[in-house]
Amino acid sequence: MYQDRGTEETVAQVCAADPFRGATVVDVVALHQRSLCYRLRFDDGRSAFVKRALPTGSGGAVDQEVAVLRQLSGSDLPVPRLLAALGDPRAPVLVTEDVTGSGTLETCRLDAGGTSPAWARAAARSVAAIHAVPTGSLPGDFPRCDPARRLVRAWTVVSPREVTRYASGFAEALRLLRGSHLVPLLRATADEWRPTAVVHGDIKSDNILCGAAPEAPRPLALVDWEAGGLGDPRWDVGCLIGDLVFTWLSGIDLDAGPSLDDWIAAADPPFSAVRTDIAAAVAAYEALVPVVAADRRLWVRFAAFFLLQRLCSAAIHSQVLPSRSLAYLQVAGQLLRRPDECAELLLCP
Template sequence: MIIDDPLLAALAGTGLAAPDDVRAVRHLPGRALCSQVGLADGRLLFVKRARPGRPAVTGEAGVVRAVNALPGTAAIAPELLAVDVAGSAAVYRGYQDWRTLTGWPDVGPDVVGAIGAALARLHAVRPGTHPIDGIAPTGPFGRPTLDWAAVTPAALAAFPSGFREVWARAAATHTIVDRLAARWRPSALIHGDVKHDNVVADGGRVVLLDWETAGWGDPLWDLGSLVGNLVQLWLHTLRLTPGGTLESWLSGAPVPLDELRSRVRAALSGYGPLTPADRGLVAAHAGVFLLQRALAAGLLAERLDAPGVLTAHLAAQLLTDPDRTAPMLL
């Protein structure tokens, strides 16, 4: 096993463990500079190191510390153990016996209901109701800018054809995304990056990971992300045979559409009552989530695959007609 020196140095800088205390290291796929570290005394740690061009881990650690200190929000965020003296790494408690959500089978009604309930407790924290230092307003959709949705025609030519395909398919949604961004208000404390791989679960309890994008924002974005993520996971259960159509793929779905609908409704039931207008906005924000994922897939592809095409199609449907789509899904 090779343990990189920067990780050991960061861990030593927290005072939690010396290099000789480390027995195992597992770098987490899909999480840059994040590692699970096993110690000789049996403890499991989650270490997150700073990345160039990304928010400092000290800022995220401060948000997590504040969330865990607030009444009603304890245990929504991971347990922060220490930040190294250089501010380059934060160490959290590891969740060795908790379930990591990796796909559709892991996001059952108990889990999505618990995520919805956790978000309701988080969103109950409003600006001015609690003295929270270090928490700032977020940009629309949890981003500081809308750079992913504001590509000029000249810049678009430099993108892979997969991205351009998504962009063309979503042409009717561009003004809608702009309108959603314009109505964004920092009205509640939000996580900003709700998706299955940012959650660990133990029965009906959940902890949300990765608080880089947390701040004051629109709570409907968190809900829309949760719904959009469920739709995306469900899409990956479909058998997208070559030459098939949306109707044929749905008719032969291993997981019926009704099951997707029941998961979405379990999530919203855990959250609590929503007005009809809010349900339409949740559907629209789910469309933004799916559009982001389709564009990200397009950045890595010269030709969009079937899941990417379907993701872009559903993103456009949710954004262009959320009031009709919401009753079907929510």
């Protein structure tokens, strides 16, 4: 049942903890992404999600996730219930409710034919519910996050260690980014950060787990709170928009013909469907949270960060930069340089 010693140790640690003492694990499903994640099933019918940072330290901030979930869990919010935080508080083993449901937002979109305004609305409402959490009663040591500034730093201050550790595609991506002259715009955008709400910080379809139906009372859960904390709510909305634009760009057909028009005409899902999803998400969010024109402009610019982040994280693992990267860069440039026109194109029904 165990893939390795580390898994076995983690399971033993969970079984010795209060909520699970006396129960026996009957199944371990590995769900690794950046961290070591498992779904454990117990003989009494319960199941739990378990996460441990990778020993290399590249697993992110599970302690931050614990601190955020301590505040949000146990309420009506769309987050998994925190069941335990075990071991070293600086590198804890996180145990939460298993919210597998019918899969990630990406899976549910694919099941619905590639896009789904109903799921887009459900995701936006969940994000709005988090942004509505009162900040006055948060403890003084509640995490703060600033992913925009962190990304600009990661893209501009690169250590030799990173260049040698990552595949050559990464250095190539950074060269392209520098050559695009977008860095001053990225910096100026990051300077607009206003920490006014609890935010998720890493909204993307992988981190949104859906239930049975978008119209259900609790349709989905936001997971992976390692980047969460007090931050700028406009970041989460920008990421939600960026995720949809990314879905569209991932579906354009670069072999359909020589011109951009050919690629776009053959896109699956088509731009019009993605745009309907974006407009649905934005309308659902705006029905719950007051928004001004400057917020919309920042959403669009933060959506560019999302595309660049996906470009760079794919580049880390590729020797040669995939040709699609140029499309992400190109669109990110438009979003950053012409946010008002892009807002009109993307956000309006």
